[in-house]
Amino acid sequence: MVLIFLEIEYPRVSPLEIKANRRSNATFQCSHTKSIVTWTFENGPLPHNAHVDITKSSRLNTFYLTIHNVDETNVGSYTCTYINKQYQITFYEVARLELSTKYRTLFSSNEVTMDMITGT
Numbered sequence: 001m002v003l004i005f006l007e008i009e010y011p012r013v014s015p016l017e018i019k020a021n022r023r024s025n026a027t028f029q030c031s032h033t034k035s036i037v038t039w040t041f042e043n044g045p046l047p048h049n050a051h052v053d054i055t056k057s058s059r060l061n062t063f064y065l066t067i068h069n070v071d072e073t074n075v076g077s078y079t080c081t082y083i084n085k086q087y088q089i090t091f092y093e094v095a096r097l098e099l100s101t102k103y104r105t106l107f108s109s110n111e112v113t114m115d116m117i118t119g120t
């Protein structure tokens with residue numbers, strides 16, 4: 001009987017979730033020590049448009065996925081995948097992009113008026 005031990009190392013994605021404001025940029029990072037990784041969106045190819053950019057770190061096997069000018073079409077799951085070709089094993093980690101629900105209050109019901117300050 002022959003035992004084979006595989007060193008299993010999943011790609012590491014950070015952060016696992018981003019809540020981005022509309023028209024802002026969101027960047028995920030995926031690292032794997034042994035090889036090149038690929039990114040997919042909603043289990044399919046990344047959109048081919050100006051919104052998506054992939055760059056690689058010059059020192060490590062770290063790949064950055066940046067979504068520019070985030071809008072509703074970018075919301076969803078982004079998967080970083082590494083395939084071990086020798087053993088035909090696929091490893092992956094999923095990150096999620098959401099639109100932020102935060103909003104900035106322009107006016108408040110607690111505004112102070114000059115009448116309140118001067119007592120008139």
